Amino acid sequence: MEEQDFFFGLEGPLEAVPAAGQMRAANLRGFSNYVRARGGAPRRILAQHGLDPMVLADPDAHISCQQVAAMFEYCSLLFDDPLFGLHLAATQDADIFGSVTAVCRAAPDLRAAIASLIRYLPVAHSPEAQLELVDDGGMAELRWVVGADLGFNDQANYQAMMLILLLLRTVSGQRFRAAWVQFSADPSPRELIEIEALLGTAVRPRAPGSAIGFSATLLDLPIATANRLTYRLVGGYLGRLRLFNHADMAERARSYVRGALPAGTCAIERCADRMGLSVRTLQSRLAAHDLHFSDLVEEQREQLARIYLRQTPMPIDEVAERLGYAEQTSFGRAFKRWTGQTPRQFRQG
Incomplete structure (x- = not known):
């Protein structure tokens, strides 16, 4: 391609996309410090679950979803913490989703931000995340399921719920208000009180899938950090990755x-x-x-x-x-x- 034939471009993808059953290692951001503060040995725990401890320094590395889910369940038992995934996520932030967060922040309104999350999270973060938005005009639901069989994975589900709520609140300038959330876990009454306090909303446990319910009027919230250039550039790049993922x-x-x-x-x-x-x-x-x-x-x-x-x-x-x-x-x-x-x-x- 000659120089005059294009305005701007990259030589190719900056990173390969995660394969089936994989996720970005960014989900482990803060894991080392959190586990160490609880008296654990993070590198040993990673190695015990077949994960290279070096991934702690590389958020763009691709790791096994199943191994991460199993490790979180192990930590829950090791530290006698039935809400380990939720507590870990409370120390993290929305930037764990990397470029997906960037394009959501640059979106013109919350509807476009959620559409970007649905479209690009399976491409840039993990293909096992399958999301959809259901909008009946009154209440809206952001629903998601995990495509792979991860076995018992309550802790990974807790982490995902908190991180997605953090993303929605971050891009909306803290104006997003969930009416309720639901997930498949079956916490005790005491745990349920803590979960609702941490998530800041009502919780519906023992549900068939994960979802966040909210007023559909919030979809029209303008995003204060909207930036058309960033939205189109990063969105365009992720769109190409999405096509590449099917190549x-x-x-x-x-x-x-x-x-x-x-x-x-x-x-x-x-x-x-x-x-x-x-x-x-x-x-x-x-x-x-x-x-x-x-x-x-x-x-x-x-x-x-x-x-x-x-x-x-x-x-x-x-x-x-x-x-x-x-x-x-x-x-x-x-x-x-x-x-x-x-x-x-x-x-x-």
Whole structure:
């Protein structure tokens, strides 16, 4: 694509989307401090549940929803805290949802913010979150279910309820008022009193699914932080990710390579992990498209090289390094094989 052909764009997705059964590690923000304050060993607890303790430092890492749910239930028993998920969420904030929160804050009104949450949370945060808005003109309900079978997961449900309420209150400037919430958990009468105090609304336990009920008139609340540019830019990016999420395996791997090459983190093992697959499964699925992972790396190296040389002033040795070449001469030979020109000739052409 030539420079004059577009106004603004990215070279590719900044991150691969979470695979089925995965979520962003941002849900563990504050987990370490909270567990440590209770006398626990957060890194040991993570490792016991098959989670790499390094995810605590990387909110954009993708982790197993099932492992997180099991870990929260374990913590509930370990600390004798039947509301562990709710108490953890009370130390967190709406920014856990990352770019989804950003586009919701930039939306023109609460209806658009909720539509963005419904549309993009399954893409950017976890595909297991399936939400819908039901508006009968009087009362509205934001409902959600978890697509995967997580087993017993009351604590994860408590956390999700608090975080979604925090998001709605944050984007509305604290003007959002829930009439009630519902979830499947069956708390004791004493726990129910505390839950209602923490959530700030009436609670309907033992329900078939999770929901937040509120007056439909709140949907027209204008958002004080509305920003049309941010809304369109971030929403446009997430919209592209949404399309990408439905793309075939080859396109998903290709997009990973495009984003990982400049970061110096491109490896088939990392790609497979981001997509929730084993290396062998990824290789076999690429083979179904008559492709090897190395083919995708070569293809993306050429495309990125053309962009860097034609559209940026980046020195050629830095271009080579960005594309994973140890030496500029190796890059030069590869580029001439692709184009019949040296990098310098291409840039001057």
